[in-house]
Amino acid sequence: MIGAEVEVLEKLPETSSITCPKCSQELPCHTYAQARNIVCNKCDRIFEIREGGLLTVKQFEKYTLPPVLPLGAKGRLKGVPFTVVGFIVYQERDSHYRWREYVLFNPVQGYAYLSEFNGHWNFFQPIYDYSHGNNLHRSFVYEGATFNLFHRYYSKVVYASGEFFWNITSGSPFCTEYVAPPYIITRIKTEKQLTWLLGEYLEPELIKEAFGLQAEMPQQIGIGATEPLSGGLSFGKIKKISVIAALALLFLHLFFMIIARKEVISNTEFTFATAAAPPVQPGPETDPVTQSYLLSVNTSSAEQPPIVGPAFKLSTGLLGSSNMLVSLSAPVQNDWFATAITLRNTTTMQEYDFELGVEYYSGYEDGYSWSEGNHSTETLLSALPDGEYQTFIRPYQSQQNVPFFTLKLENDVPVWSNFWIILLLITAFPAIQYFREKNFEMRRWMNSDFSPYDQ
Amino acid sequence: MLQKVGQFFGCVNCKRSLVFRTEQANCVICTNCRALNYRLSIPEKEAPVTEKVKEEMSVIRVGTTGTFREIKFEVVGRYQYLFKDGYRNHWQIVFSDGRESWLGDWAGNYSIFQAHNNTVAETFANAVPGKKVEINKISFELEMLDEHRLTLAEGEVNDLVLGLKGFISLFFINPSGAMALVNIYPQKKADAPKGVYQTPRIEIFTGNYVEFSSLNLQNTRNYDDWR
Incomplete structure (x- = not known):
């Protein structure tokens, strides 16, 4: 019987039972003298346990939904073996919201609770290392996490079964919930007790x-x-990782900028001959890097063979390849100029073809000056293998009025585009996570009267 | 006849061998027949018998040993307080250095505490949960108040405690892990009008909550099914 005297000192006793004084149902009792209330699961009467016997407190209305965790079920949570000893259906006193709680018992660790609302479960245990007493706090920090006020309500018991170490029907406890997902701290205040879970x-x-x-x-x-929020790391963690990655990227890029040779292989000016200055012989006239070519006017024609431009040697060492920045500039005015360029590796005979073109237009209309286009352009050839190269150039222009153009070849130059692309990718992850998280949080706080988001 | 500490003697009623381990207790309850064997007793006079303690699934028992702050102790007795809304075990422990203290045990909470008497009763006037008071220069907050129903005992006890009934018990906590218990006994003069009480007598204990595992308890009741 409940409250039985200690009979066996050597070990904890097995589950006891008591007979319902109203319907004679045998009621299991795991907590012995700790139990203050016991509820008959057959006649739904709740009894207060007294020295003289069981005193009927009230009779619950039948609850149709069976508990998910049956009374007496054993399970291990957080490494502690618990037995389900009680089941309570609570309801907010001033609303229709209901939730279910399961009282878990372990004789050494005491009591814990599993609470279920809308299929969401929380595992509660009492804490004694925090309290802000009777003050109302909108938020507070516990164990490094900021808990924000989520809900306040009076609760009442609408159904129960099993055994309870407190009088479950006395009064309407005032509950205040603070959340710091996945954690929650609940303050439960009654006339006689202030509990933190x-x-x-x-x-x-x-x-x-x-x-x-x-x-x-x-x-x-x-x-x-x-x-x-499911799906990996939180925004806060991703943000930290992204900041670290961005800094690493920046340092890496600065390192490559410092070690980049930025070598000008060729800076060649090609001048088209005029009547005053007819072409003598196309070809290089000065040193191998800064060269000048004097071209026939007819050079800018598809029928003409390409100009044999400067030759150069790429020898980058470790990686066996390097990038090359090719820049074209020409003094076009309301005109365009383009040139096809071929880089031929004279060892492998592999050719790299590309085109560069510039155009520039300007005028004055309706009192406004306008312009569009540019006098120069450039393109980057990434990972050009080492070797000896010969350039071939085939310029095009529409009206033969571009007097000259300049072609500059630079090897092993720092490339900012890669930096920005990777940085964009790095920042994209926290940005996506931020919006996911914000959307998730807004939906979470829709159920709260204390939402930090605009309703 | 005066029984000395550490000196074995036979139970007045059933002759089971008993011993006093502390100076404070005025009697030891026989584990066999529940007789109150007083330290100062009249030979051959039959001893009164007490009620057995209730089963409340505590793993501690008289004879359990443990350590607190690296000092060994042994459990020599207990008071089992049953309240309107809960229960509490005060296990009397004796340290290997001779000091005596209390091991609290209720609903999975464990604490070591001592009696403390420097706080006036007015401190606890109008006590409501959440109220802050200072006891022994520590700020405490009232966690719970409960009404006493029954006191049972085993081992070495003071039988005067068993006679104290109807007190209010206050549970105090401090976030640092400190705890305090205050029992308030309403006292009424025999000739006082109805409802008129003297200043209540208070009993105060202060100490700290401790982790069960940190006590390294041995010779407990077997609880292998709950590990």
């Missing part, structure tokens, strides 16, 4: 596995008050 969100599958349940778990509806 720390809860943690648990996946239903974890509970199902812990208690060896066969039945389906309640379907999840909406977002739980403490439900963590």
Whole structure:
């Protein structure tokens, strides 16, 4: 019987039982003299346990939904073996919201609670290392996490079964919930007690596995008050990682900028001959890097063979290839100029063909000056293999009025585009996570009267 | 006859071998017949018998040993307080250096505490949960108040405690892990009008919550099914 005297000193006793004085149902009792209330699961009467026997407190209306965790079920949570000793259906006193709580018992560790609302589960244990007493706080920090006020309400018991170490029907406890997903701290205030419970969100599958349940778990509806955003790292963590990655990228890029040779291989000016200065012989006239070519006017024609431009040698060493920046500039005015360029590796005879063109137009219309285009352009050839190269140039122009153009070849130059692309990718992840998280949080806080987001 | 500390003697009623381990207790309850064996007793006079303690699934028992701050202790007795809304075990422990203290045990909470008497009763006037008070120069907050129903005991106890009934017990906590218990006993003069009480007598304990595992308890009741 409940409150039985200690009979066996050597070991803890097995589960006891008591007979319901109203319907004679045998009621299991795991907590012995700790129990203050016991509820008959047959006649739904709740009894207060007194020295003289059981005193009927009230009779609950039948609750049609069976508990997900049956009374007496054993399971290990957070490394502690618990037995389910009580089941309570709570309701907010001033609204229709209902949730279910399971009282878990371990004689050494005491009591813990599993709370289920809309298929979302929280595992609660009492804490004694935090309290802000009777003051109302909108937020506070506990164990490094900021807990924000989520909900306040009076609760009442609408149904219960099992045994309880407190009088579950006395009064309407005032509950205040603070969340820091996946954690929640609940302050429960009654006339006689101020209790703080720390809860943690648990996946239903974890509970199902812990208690060896066969039945389906309640379907999840909406977002739980403490439900963590699934799908990897939080925005805060991704932000930290991204900042570290961006700094690493910056340092890496600066390093490559410092070691980049930025070698000008060729800076060649090609001048088209005029009547005053007819061409003598196309070809280089000065040193191998800064060269000048004097071209026939007819050179700018598809029928003409390409100009044999400067030759150069690429020898980068370790990587066996390097980039090359090719820049074209020409003094075009309301005109365009283009040139096809071929780089031929004279060892492998592999050719790299590309075109560069510039155009520039300007005028004055309706009192406004306008211009578009540019006098210069450039292109980057990435990973050009080492070797000896010969350039071939075939210039094009429409009206033969571009007097000259300049072609500059630079080897092993720092490339900012790669830096910006990678930086964009690095910042994209936290940005996406931020918007995911914000959307998730807004949906979470839709259930709260204290949402930090505009409703 | 005066029983000395550490000196074995036979139970007045059943002759089971008993011993006093502390100076404070005025009697030891026989584990066999529940007889109150007083330190100062009249030979051959039958001893009164007490009620057995209730089963409340505590793993501690008289004879359990442990350590607190690296000093060994042994459990020699207990008071089992049953309240309107809960229960509490005060296990009397004796340290290897001779000091005596209390090991608190209720609903998975464990604490080591001592009696403390420097706080006036007015401190606890109008006590409501959440109220802050200073006890022994430590700020505490009232966690719970409860009404006493029954006190049971085993091992070495003071039988006067068993006679104290109907007190209010206050549970105090401090986030650092400190705890305090205050029992307030309403006292009424025999000739006082109805409802008129003297200043209540208070009993105060202060100490700290401790982790069960840190106590390294040995010779407990077997709880292998709950590990």
